[in-house]
Amino acid sequence: MNELSSTTRRTFLAATIAAPAILRAQDAPARLKVAFIGVGNRGGYLLTQMLKVPGIEIVAVCDLIPERTAKAAAEARAAGFKPAEYEDFRKMLEQRKDIDAVVAAVPVDTHLRVALGVLEAGKHIYSEKPMGLSPQECTTTVKAAQSAKGIxxxxxxxxxxxNRAASMAFIKSGGIGxxxxxxxxxxxxxxxxxxxxxxxKKRSGDIIxxxxxxxxxxxxxAIGKPPLRAxxxxxxxxxxxxxxxxxxxxxxSVIYEYPDNVRLNFSQIYFDPDGFSGVKERVYGSEGAIDLAKAQYGKLDHKGPLTQLDVPNAGQAPEVMSLKAFVDNAVNGKKPLNDAESGRISTLVGILGRTAIEERRIVTWEEVAG
Ligand SMILES: NC(=O)c1ccc[n+]([C@@H]2O[C@H](COP(=O)([O-])OP(=O)(O)OC[C@H]3O[C@@H](n4cnc5c(N)ncnc54)[C@H](O)[C@@H]3O)[C@@H](O)[C@H]2O)c1
Structure with missing residues (x-):
């Protein structure tokens, strides 16, 4: 299930459940040994966020650009870790058998290669989105994840x-009908x-x-099923x-049709002047609508102001929450909320929309998902 031995896993669990007041050296809690592959804009940011997650040790940092590796390693050192620096991720995986988990934030056309290398080495991987450039890359990744030791x-x-988690729980409980x-x-x-x-777009998959x-x-x-067509x-x-x-x-602009006559209307533009910019995530139901990012909903028959949901962990950065979940999933062998199959589906939704736009026709889910 995971790379921690049962002894270190027990020690880790004991340490995270109830930390004793004084720890002797031999009782020091086992930490998940984490390496980073790709420490550019995103990977560098994730490393900073990972430093806020308890129970980890950053043991290695890898990037093709040595200055980026050095900068990220220096930040990890300043937090008390002793990361080794690598340019070649395969060499890192070969030499550092002690690595438990990898956070990978490389360009999209490199996701598959890195994910396969990490999973085949028996490590857990937090791999940046999207899953890949094509349906084939997604299928290969899911197959590798299904047979891997790591998550x-x-x-x-x-x-x-x-906020989004609270909104989603509200939708799933029938809050908007x-x-x-x-x-x-x-x-x-x-x-x-x-x-x-x-x-x-051959390297990124295009912005969609x-x-x-x-x-x-x-x-x-929120809808709970993949779309039928776009x-x-x-x-x-x-x-x-x-x-x-x-x-x-x-x-x-793209319109998706989902089962049960549900539609998603989505657009993206880059020539928005200040005052016209923004991100919107609204879900409308038979009894009301909700703004996912704000966790605010309004009832169809309600004339007053919107209702603010109670939000557990309000104000926590999504990256910290996501990385904490990754560490917990890796240590305890849990299935991630954003696991490989959900990542495949969401990546394919983007590929479906892109194909419809490129080919100027209605494209069905079967055509991309097989
Ligand atoms: N989840 C999010 O909100 C979010 C936000 C931004 C970016 N991303 C994703 O993160 C990934 C990286 O994006 P970015 O903005 O950091 O790009 P970037 O170009 O800033 O960084 C990518 C880094 O990967 C390194 N790299 C490339 N190939 C490598 C290899 N074989 N071995 C080691 N290092 C390698 C590059 O040298 C570079 O430093 C992309 O998949 C992107 O979609 C996710």
């Missing part, structure tokens, strides 16, 4: 965001121009797969060849 958790951290319609958009001019791979997948994941979770339209209207060679869209 696979995908970086759809918004499932662990306190039957889910009828979802509306989402991501109108944000926030593309990181220091990541050339992101603008090449690379970025919108978070909201598509939440909406599909139609859409999109292109590059303003940022032609910006940055040079750009192949990812700067705007699109």
């Amino acid at each position: 696979y958790q995908i970086g759809f951290q918004l499932r662990h965001d306190p 039957k889910v009828l319609y979802c509306q989402g958009y991501r109108h944000t001019h926030d593309l990181p121009y220091d990541e050339p791979w992101l603008f090449d 797969v690379e970025q919108a997948c978070h909201i598509l994941d939440l909406m599909t979770w 139609m859409g339209s999109g292109g590059i209207n303003l940022f032609k060849d910006i940055p040079p060679g750009r192949t990812v869209m700067d705007n699109y």
